[in-house]
Amino acid sequence: MEEPGTGRWCVYLLLCAxxxxxxxxxxxxxxxxxxxxxxxxxxxxxxxxxxPVRLAACAGGLCRGEALRLEKAVKSLPRGKKTQALLSWGxxxxxxxxxEPRPRT
Numbered sequence: 001m002e003e004p005g006t007g008r009w010c011v012y013l014l015l016c017a018x019x020x021x022x023x024x025x026x027x028x029x030x031x032x033x034x035x036x037x038x039x040x041x042x043x044x045x046x047x048x049x050x051x052p053v054r055l056a057a058c059a060g061g062l063c064r065g066e067a068l069r070l071e072k073a074v075k076s077l078p079r080g081k082k083t084q085a086l087l088s089w090g091x092x093x094x095x096x097x098x099x100e101p102r103p104r105t
Contacts, residue, residue, distance in 0.1 A: 007063035011070045013086055016050035021082055023074050025067040029058055057086035 010029050014022040014036060022044065026032040035042035036053045047053050059070060070089065074082050 007061060007066065009062045009064050009067035010058055010060040011062065011067050011074065011086060011089075012055060013057040013074065013082055014047065014053040015056040016047060016053050018050050020050060021056065021079060022047055022050075022053065023071055023082065025064075025071050029055065029060075057083045059086045059089035 008027050009025055010027070011023065011025050012029055012032065014024075014033070016022060022036070024032065024044065031040065032043075033053070033055060034040045036044060036047040037051055038048070062070065070086075074085050077085055
């Protein structure tokens with residue numbers, strides 16, 4: 001069993017082209033973002049008609065259970081508090097230093 005706060009799971013929040021938010025969990029944020037944008041097979045049905053999507057916030061370094069609990073908590077928040085909830089989760093990052101995804105143009 002993983003020690004809390006030492007895992008490889010991330011909770012991410014996407015901003016869709018129509019202005020809506022999508023929250024999910026993954027072990028590979030880049031792969032998942034590509035899937036949501038249709039660059040790879042997969043992705044949620046919700047985001048298929050709302051492309052392009054971009055990463056709005058992410059909290060990493062979680063074990064699977066922590067990630068699922070945080071995802072559930074974020075999904076229960078009002079829209080205006082979702083991004084702040086993930087950003088304030090801590091100094092954890094889903095990406096190694098200097099390897100954050102660049103916005104697509």
